[in-house]
Amino acid sequence: xTKAKARREELKDSLIEAAERTIVxxxxxxxxxxxxxxxxxxxxGAIYTVFPDLAALILAVNARSFALxxxxxxxxxxxxxxxxxxPRAIANRTLIAxxxxxxxxxxxxxxxxxxxxxxxxxxxxxxxxTHQRQLEDLFRHLETPVSILQPSLAAAERGLLARSLFAAAxxxxxxxxxxxxxxxxxxxxxEQIALVxxxxxxxxxxx
Amino acid sequence: xTKAKARREELKDSLIEAAERTIVxxxxxxxxxxxxxxxxxxxxGAIYTVFPDLAALILAVNARSFALxxxxxxxxxxxxxxxxxxPRAIANRTLIAxxxxxxxxxxxxxxxxxxxxxxxxxxxxxxxxTHQRQLEDLFRHLETPVSILQPSLAAAERGLLARSLFAAAxxxxxxxxxxxxxxxxxxxxxEQIALVxxxxxxxxxxx
Numbered sequence: 458x459t460k461a462k463a464r465r466e467e468l469k470d471s472l473i474e475a476a477e478r479t480i481v482x483x484x485x486x487x488x489x490x491x492x493x494x495x496x497x498x499x500x501x502g503a504i505y506t507v508f509p510d511l512a513a514l515i516l517a518v519n520a521r522s523f524a525l526x527x528x529x530x531x532x533x534x535x536x537x538x539x540x541x542x543x544p545r546a547i548a549n550r551t552l553i554a555x556x557x558x559x560x561x562x563x564x565x566x567x568x569x570x571x572x573x574x575x576x577x578x579x580x581x582x583x584x585x586x587t588h589q590r591q592l593e594d595l596f597r598h599l600e601t602p603v604s605i606l607q608p609s610l611a612a613a614e615r616g617l618l619a620r621s622l623f624a625a626a627x628x629x630x631x632x633x634x635x636x637x638x639x640x641x642x643x644x645x646x647x648e649q650i651a652l653v654x655x656x657x658x659x660x661x662x663x664x
Numbered sequence: 665x666t667k668a669k670a671r672r673e674e675l676k677d678s679l680i681e682a683a684e685r686t687i688v689x690x691x692x693x694x695x696x697x698x699x700x701x702x703x704x705x706x707x708x709g710a711i712y713t714v715f716p717d718l719a720a721l722i723l724a725v726n727a728r729s730f731a732l733x734x735x736x737x738x739x740x741x742x743x744x745x746x747x748x749x750x751p752r753a754i755a756n757r758t759l760i761a762x763x764x765x766x767x768x769x770x771x772x773x774x775x776x777x778x779x780x781x782x783x784x785x786x787x788x789x790x791x792x793x794t795h796q797r798q799l800e801d802l803f804r805h806l807e808t809p810v811s812i813l814q815p816s817l818a819a820a821e822r823g824l825l826a827r828s829l830f831a832a833a834x835x836x837x838x839x840x841x842x843x844x845x846x847x848x849x850x851x852x853x854x855e856q857i858a859l860v861x862x863x864x865x866x867x868x869x870x871x
Contacts, residue, residue, distance in 0.1 A: 617846065617848070624838070624845060626835065628831045628833065628834040629835065630835075632827075638803075641824070649824055649825070652825065653825070655867065656863075656864045656867030657863045660864055663866050
């Protein structure tokens with residue numbers, strides 16, 4: 458690597474880290490180019506030599522947040538499987554564990570969570586391929602238990618169902634954490650999510 | 665009513681109607697006091713003689729939107745009941761019909777829907793009692809089938825479960841209409857919602 462290229466990579470990493478700190482502490486709407494430049498000690502214009510815009514910087518932080526969420530969900534799925542029982546019991550338990558793992562992520566990392574789901578790319582821009590792939594990986598956690606509960610589903614239908622189950626869990630996490638419908642302390646919210654997700658699991662199994 | 669009071673009421677209604685048109689066409693974020701005053705032909709300051717702020721005006725439009733949603737859901741529930749079958753079959757069908765009625769409301773009245781669920785009151789303000797009551801009425805549609813599927817639930821638990829089911833449906837409608845997870849034409853989204861909600865219904869019934 459040339460020295461100039463190494464400096465560019467270093468600036469890129471510093472910017473991602475500074476943006477990550479801001480998003481974790483104050484959310485992605487608080488991200489301002491001038492403050493970032495000050496924090497990493499570069500000229501305002503230098504940001505745009507490594508990122509086309511702030512949106513690209515938010516996406517770079519989101520890639521890290523997806524990786525964290527993936528680690529958390531992998532841990533939940535492994536713990537659910539380790540608790541034993543038949544494949545269907547494990548699948549049901551895994552669905553509940555994943556939904557509550559997602560609740561934990563949203564509750565403990567609300568800035569990251571908001572940036573993943575509230576942030577909209579500027580008009581006309583598409584999500585990068587890597588982002589799409591990370592989203593696929595996220596749904597894959599759900600596809601495993603879904604394929605056990607509904608073994609006859611074709612791959613495309615299984616993918617759709619996994620996304621729909623995710624969306625249902627997302628709704629409960631979103632309205633639950635916002636306290637919009639009812640003010641529930643986290644442990645009760647967790648119970649409600651378990652109640653609804655386990656009903657979904659049993660219902661799918663009974664098909 | 666004095667003449668002055670009648671004029672006040674008239675101005676209030678005109679403002680609500682103008683705000684409603686804006687929210688329906690462009691969403692609540694497009695609401696601007698100056699444009700409203702121009703539309704109803706009053707002085708800018710006159711708005712604040714009948715509403716303390718624009719938030720109160722948005723809440724007045726939201727009350728109308730709740731009434732419309734309530735009418736749509738009542739119709740769905742009645743149609744589901746009219747199709748016959750035992751109480752549990754009706755309850756399951758009603759849950760699906762309500763979720764898809766909510767999808768229709770969100771798809772056909774997206775400005776109203778956004779104002780109901782995205783609008784946040786200024787810091788420190790609480791939702792008015794009438795708004796809370798309309799929200800209760802909304803959940804009551806769900807409590808009826810829930811009480812048939814889970815007759816042993818106490819009233820408070822039934823209320824929580826109804827809210828959680830609503831939140832799950834809201835998540836599917838939200839992510840489905842945003843096309844964030846997967847681009848699904850409306851009829852397919854409707855099928856997915858039916859699939860997940862009917863699984864929830866069967867699972868609850870099997871408890």
